[in-house]
Amino acid sequence: MRKIAINTTILTLVDGANPIRNSAIGWDRDQICYIGSVPTEEELDTYDQVMDYQGKIVMPGLVNAHGHTAMTLLRGYADDLPLKRWLEEEMWPLEAKMTRESVRAGSALAALEMIESGTTTFLDMYDNMDAVGEVTLQSGLRARLMRGCIGFGSDEIRTAKLQEAYQFAKDWNGEGEGRIRTMMSPHSPYTCDPAYITAFIEKAVELNIPVHTHMSETLAEVEQNVRDYGVRPVEHLRKLGFFNLPSLVAHAVHLTDEELEMLAQFDVKVAHNPESNLKLGSGIARIPDMLQKGMRPALATDGAASNNNLDMLEEVHVAAMIHKGANQDPLAVPAATALAMGTKYGAEALFWSEQIGTLEIGKQADFITFDSTVTHFQPLHDEVSHIVYSASKSDIRDVFVAGKQLMRDREVLTIDKEKVIYEAQLAWKELAK
Numbered sequence: 001m002r003k004i005a006i007n008t009t010i011l012t013l014v015d016g017a018n019p020i021r022n023s024a025i026g027w028d029r030d031q032i033c034y035i036g037s038v039p040t041e042e043e044l045d046t047y048d049q050v051m052d053y054q055g056k057i058v059m060p061g062l063v064n065a066h067g068h069t070a071m072t073l074l075r076g077y078a079d080d081l082p083l084k085r086w087l088e089e090e091m092w093p094l095e096a097k098m099t100r101e102s103v104r105a106g107s108a109l110a111a112l113e114m115i116e117s118g119t120t121t122f123l124d125m126y127d128n129m130d131a132v133g134e135v136t137l138q139s140g141l142r143a144r145l146m147r148g149c150i151g152f153g154s155d156e157i158r159t160a161k162l163q164e165a166y167q168f169a170k171d172w173n174g175e176g177e178g179r180i181r182t183m184m185s186p187h188s189p190y191t192c193d194p195a196y197i198t199a200f201i202e203k204a205v206e207l208n209i210p211v212h213t214h215m216s217e218t219l220a221e222v223e224q225n226v227r228d229y230g231v232r233p234v235e236h237l238r239k240l241g242f243f244n245l246p247s248l249v250a251h252a253v254h255l256t257d258e259e260l261e262m263l264a265q266f267d268v269k270v271a272h273n274p275e276s277n278l279k280l281g282s283g284i285a286r287i288p289d290m291l292q293k294g295m296r297p298a299l300a301t302d303g304a305a306s307n308n309n310l311d312m313l314e315e316v317h318v319a320a321m322i323h324k325g326a327n328q329d330p331l332a333v334p335a336a337t338a339l340a341m342g343t344k345y346g347a348e349a350l351f352w353s354e355q356i357g358t359l360e361i362g363k364q365a366d367f368i369t370f371d372s373t374v375t376h377f378q379p380l381h382d383e384v385s386h387i388v389y390s391a392s393k394s395d396i397r398d399v400f401v402a403g404k405q406l407m408r409d410r411e412v413l414t415i416d417k418e419k420v421i422y423e424a425q426l427a428w429k430e431l432a433k
Contacts (some may be wrong), residue, residue, distance in 0.1 A: 001048045002028045003403070006038045008053035009372065009383060012359040013060055013344050017336040017384040025058055027365035030177075030402035035359060056397065057370040057383050059339075060359055061120025062312035063346025064300050066212075066250040066271035068148075069124045069132060070098065070106030071303030072113065072310070073428050079308070083218050083280045091305060092150075095127075097431055104131035105427035108420045110310055111139040115412050117311045117393035118368040120401045121346070121356060123248075123271070123300070125185050125212060129168045137176045140406045140414045142366065144350045145172060146185040146212060149200070151192035158196060166203045173209060179402060181209075181352065183248075188214035189233045190221050197240050210246035210351050213237070216259075217251035218282045234259040243268050246351050250300065253283040260286065264293040269349035272341070274318045276302035287323050288332040298349035299342045311393050316342040320388050335388040365403040370395050 004026035009019050012035065026034030026047060044050050071091075078090035098106075103126065114122055122141065124132050125148035136143045147165035151158055169182040184204040186192040192200075197213075204211045216222055216233045225233045234255065237243060243266035250271045252263070263270070272285050290297050299315045301307050320338035324330050333341075347357025355364045372380060376390045399407040406414050 002026065002033070002046065003049040003051070004034065004039070004044065004047045005051045005053040005056075005058065006044070008369075009057045010035060010359060011057065011059040011339075011383060013340060014358045014360055017339060019057075019383045025359065025367070027403045030364055030404075032359060032361050032363050032365050035361060053369060055371065055373045057372050057387070058359070058367050059370070059387070060343040060347075060357055061366045061368050061399065061401065062118045062316075062342050063298065063350065063357065064114065064119050064122040064310065064312050065248070065269075065298035065346045065349045066123050066125070066273060066300035066302060067110075067310065068126045068303035069110035069122070069135075070103040070126055070128075071095075071305045072109040073098075073102060073106040073424060073431060074303070074305035075308050077305060079279075083282060084220060086280065086306070094431060098127065100128045100131050102427040102431060103128040104135060105420075105423045107132045107135040108139075108415065109424040110304065111135050111141055112412060112415050112417060112420050113304075113310045114141065114312075115139065115399050115406050115415065116396075116410075117309075117313060118396040118399060119310065119312050120366045120368065120399060121350065121352070123212070123350060125187075129172070133168075133172050133175065133180060136180055138414065140179075140401050140404050142179045142352075142356065142364075142401055144181050144183055144212075144352070146183040148185045148187050149192070149196075150187045151196040162196070162199055162203070165200070166207070169203070169207055169209060173207070177402070181350075182207075183210050183212045185212045188217075188221070189236050190224050190228075194229070194236075194240055197237070197242065201241055201245065204245055210248060211242060212248045213242070213250070215249040215252055216254045217277070218280075219254050222254050232256070232259065234262055238262060238266070248349050248351075250302070251277065251282070251285065253277055253285045255286055257289075260289055260293055260295075264290075264295050269351075270295065270297040271300040271349060272297045272319065273300045273302040274315055274322055276306040278318075278322070279308075280306055284322060284326050287319065288327055288329070291333070291337065296345040296348055297341060298346040300346075312342055313387075313391060313393050313396070316388055335385050338388050339384055364401075366401050368396055368400070369398040371397050
């Protein structure tokens with residue numbers, strides 16, 4: 001079915017962030033087939049549906065490059081604690097009680113929140129991933145999914161986790177007409193010993209899929225790696241061959257100049273989690289230095305327990321602001337760069353840029369719209385500036401993934417909102433017993 005939105009402003013993000021005003025975007029089923037000036041009446045007659053998007057801005061959907069969707073159930077639980085204590089004393093004991101049903105309920109709540117805030121693609125590293133996959137199919141979202149594994153416990157437990165991760169990655173890769181892709185994901189160098197990480201690398205090679213892990217989130221984690229293995233996490237993962245595969249690391253807060261060079265050399269992708277890192281007191285990643293070395297860091301929310309929301313527009317805003325202040329440089333992360341980090345660079349970090357991240361003919365029709373008539377967009381000098389520095393998620397009106405509309409004028413079409421919120425509340429009560 002061919003559809004077209006006319007009389008709109010388009011930010012393709014293909015080459016910078018220059019707006020195309022008084023324009024139109026058309027798509028045929030799941031692919032973009034037209035971007036340009038508004039077609040003639042005769043040309044419009046070739047489309048099955050014509051939508052007037054006067055007063056709206058169209059741009060690529062936001063990409064959340066790292067998270068744990070089911071942790072929406074833990075939102076607001078055990079706040080204001082350092083990472084080690086927060087994880088070991090609060091999060092992990094409660095997460096150990098999570099069932100397939102609680103993961104499904106938390107992930108459905110996350111999917112609802114992501115659609116409402118303009119995220120079209122997300123990464124999830126967690127347990128009971130079949131449930132997350134089912135939620136992704138139902139919601140219409142696009143996702144990189146993986147069974148994240150902490151390498152504690154007996155050899156039998158570790159082997160079972162690895163096999164589960166492998167089977168999920170094998171079975172779900174390409175599901176949802178290609179909307180789901182998978183990865184292999186050892187949790188981190190401080191929770192997985194070298195042999196366990198190597199086993200994940202070998203499985204990823206077998207399946208020809210990328211790898212993902214947490215890395216250098218806190219200074220304590222880096223120091224522990226030196227005590228345990230004699231090297232910092234970047235060199236540790238390099239020695240294990242992690243970076244020989246398409247690889248994505250989350251956080252990468254505490255890096256030396258030499259480590260930045262190494263990550264750039266191996267084209268390692270980075271998921272920057274500014275709000276989570278700030279809330280947990282982990283530090284501020286060296287994003288301006290990464291950009292100067294030609295790296296293209298993506299943005300992410302992390303789990304809702306350490307954020308405490310999944311609002312990627314907030315991450316774009318914070319990323320543009322904190323690096324200016326931390327570096328006393330208003331040019332540290334310009335608005336256009338911050339927006340690219342939340343879209344284009346996110347697609348690259350998930351190894352999906354051939355289909356998403358920019359609006360181009362032949363790419364997937366994944367896009368969102370902003371209401372540009374709201375007060376805080378006036379006067380409309382610069383659409384990119386207003387989206388990065390002024391907009392809020394409530395300004396996002398429509399969400400499309402693979403040409404399918406997931407939200408129309410703030411109404412989510414693929415998820416029963418009341419049911420999802422009710423079931424999430426029940427799931428939390430069960431966990432809290």
